[in-house]
Every structure is written in structure tokens, then in C-alpha cells.
Amino acid sequence: KLASREFSVDRTVVRVGGQLGADVVASFGDQAVSVIAGPCSVENAAMTRDTARIVRASGAVALRGGAFKPRTSPYSFQGLGREGLEILADVRAEVGLPVVTEVLDVRHIDMIAEHADMMQVGARNMQNFALLAELGRVKRPVLLKRGLSATVEELLMAAEYVMANGNRDVVLCERGIRTYERATRNTLDVSAIPVLKRETHLPVIVDPSHAGGTQDLVAPLSFAAIAAGADGLIVEVHPDPACALSDGDQSLPPDAFASLMARLAPFVAAA
Numbered sequence: 181k182l183a184s185r186e187f188s189v190d191r192t193v194v195r196v197g198g199q200l201g202a203d204v205v206a207s208f209g210d211q212a213v214s215v216i217a218g219p220c221s222v223e224n225a226a227m228t229r230d231t232a233r234i235v236r237a238s239g240a241v242a243l244r245g246g247a248f249k250p251r252t253s254p255y256s257f258q259g260l261g262r263e264g265l266e267i268l269a270d271v272r273a274e275v276g277l278p279v280v281t282e283v284l285d286v287r288h289i290d291m292i293a294e295h296a297d298m299m300q301v302g303a304r305n306m307q308n309f310a311l312l313a314e315l316g317r318v319k320r321p322v323l324l325k326r327g328l329s330a331t332v333e334e335l336l337m338a339a340e341y342v343m344a345n346g347n348r349d350v351v352l353c354e355r356g357i358r359t360y361e362r363a364t365r366n367t368l369d370v371s372a373i374p375v376l377k378r379e380t381h382l383p384v385i386v387d388p389s390h391a392g393g394t395q396d397l398v399a400p401l402s403f404a405a406i407a408a409g410a411d412g413l414i415v416e417v418h419p420d421p422a423c424a425l426s427d428g429d430q431s432l433p434p435d436a437f438a439s440l441m442a443r444l445a446p447f448v449a450a451a
């Protein structure tokens with residue numbers, strides 16, 4: 181299998197940026213921890229630009245932000261769509277960070293690839309095999325998040341769908357799984373990190389925000405992820421979490437993100 185360590189003893193390093201003119205090129209899978217940060221959703225141009233400046237100043241190497249949002253309720257904010265993608269592209273030009281955004285639908289792939297440096301497949305789409313196969317034909321790296329109740333093997337097979345269709349640049353993301361425990365939004369499967377590092381040459385990052393679901397858990401889960409061998413983190417940051425249109429409870433305000441990054445400095449890749 182293409183993702184297996186039998187196929188490649190060398191670890192894959194996935195580079196993000198460098199195709200659309202970002203001045204930072206993030207790399208995942210080399211020695212250092214690379215941090216993606218930004219709002220859950222692109223809400224407007226000003227907050228996206230402000231957040232990008234803040235996270236870059238604190239040491240993040242890529243900006244996250246959803247333009248198409250997979251909301252549980254169809255009545256919740258669904259994202260700005262194409263306008264959100266245009267904001268992300270403008271912010272890349274202004275702030276210099278590569279941008280990572282979610283692709284929900286095969287019909288949006290080309291439009292998203294024109295605007296984004298990395299294509300995120302969300303947990304709810306991890307086994308959308310048609311989407312995965314189409315992303316195999318796109319010349320952008322893919323961030324593949326683990327499904328809410330997917331096994332490690334199923335995550336790896338989802339990566340195979342992308343790779344077998346021609347795209348070898350896949351970064352895996354552990355973002356917590358659904359268990360009986362309700363004290364956290366999801367249960368961060370820390371074990372999955374060393375298991376994945378044993379089974380695959382692909383980089384593995386962790387999303388402490390969606391795993392824990394509250395601000396106070398982001399730092400401890402980040403340290404746990406790094407201790408377990410994660411190649412990076414994806415962290416939600418919002419200039420005013422109380423007013424966020426999605427995931428405010430788990431989004432760090434700028435000062436908390438800055439102090440987390442200061443504490444992570446010994447492990448983190450310099451921008």
C-alpha cells in the first residue's frame with residue numbers, strides 16, 4: 181500500500197505553500213512541529229486578516245479558515261463559500277501564510293484549488309470516496325482528518341484513495357473520536373499518533389481544538405500530541421471567541437495562542 185512503511189522507509193515531507201505565492205512554505209514531517217492556526221470559519225475579511233497577522237506573529241506557518249462549513253444543523257452559519265475563498269487568497273497575498281480550507285463537495289474542488297494551498301477533508305467526509313479520488317487528481321496537498329468513528333485502518337485506507345489516484349501529498353490529522361465520554365467534545369486518541377507513525381510514512385498532525393472542545397484543553401492536548409510524536413498541530417484562534425460564528429468555545433483568543441506558542445517554542449518549526 182502506498183501509505184505504508186513497507187512502500188517507503190523514508191518519511192514523507194509534505195510542503196504547503198510555494199504554488200500560489202505565499203512567502204512561507206510550511207513543511208510537515210520533518211523534525212520540527214509545524215502549526216496551522218486560524219478561525220474555524222472565515223467570517224469576514226477584517227477578522228481573517230487580523231487573525232492571520234496574529235498567528236503568523238506567534239509562529240504559525242499556515243492559516244486555517246473554513247469557507248464551506250459542515251455544520252450539524254442546516255440552520256447554522258454555513259460559511260461564506262466563494263467569497264470566503266477570495267478572502268483567504270487576499271489574506272495570503274497580504275500576510276504571506278499559505279491557507280488551508282475545507283472542501284465539502286466534489287463540485288467545489290477546482291474553485292478551492294485555485295484559492296487554497298491545502299485542501300482539508302473534514303472528519304464527516306473521511307469516507308467520501310468520490311471526493312477522495314477526485315482529490316487524487318489535484319495538485320494541492322491534502323489534509324485528511326480522521327472520521328468521528330473511523331479506525332486507524334479506515335483513515336489509512338482513505339489516504340490510499342487519494343494516493344492511488346495520483347496525489348502523494350497527504351497529511352493525516354487525529355482530531356478526536358466519538359466515545360461514551362461526554363466531558364470532552366471528542367476523545368483525543370493519543371495512541372493513534374504513534375500507531376500511525378509506525379504504520380505510515382505520511383506526516384501526522386493533531387487538532388486539539390476539535391478534540392477537546394474547550395479553550396482550556398487546547399494546551400494540554402497540544403503537549404500530549406507532541407509528546408506522542410505529532411508532526412504538527414491545527415489550532416482554532418479567533419480575535420474574539422465569544423462572538424465567533426462557529427466553535428467559539430474551543431477557539432483561543434490571541435493572547436492565549438501567543439502564550440501556547442511560546443511554551444511550544446522548543447519543538448516548533450521557525451516560520
Ligand code: PEP
Binds near residue numbers: 246302355390
Ligand atoms: C474544522 O476543522 O473546522 C472541522 C469542521 O473539523 P472536523 O472535520 O475535524 O470536525
Ligand code: MN
Binds near residue numbers: 221390416426427
Ligand atoms: Mn471548527
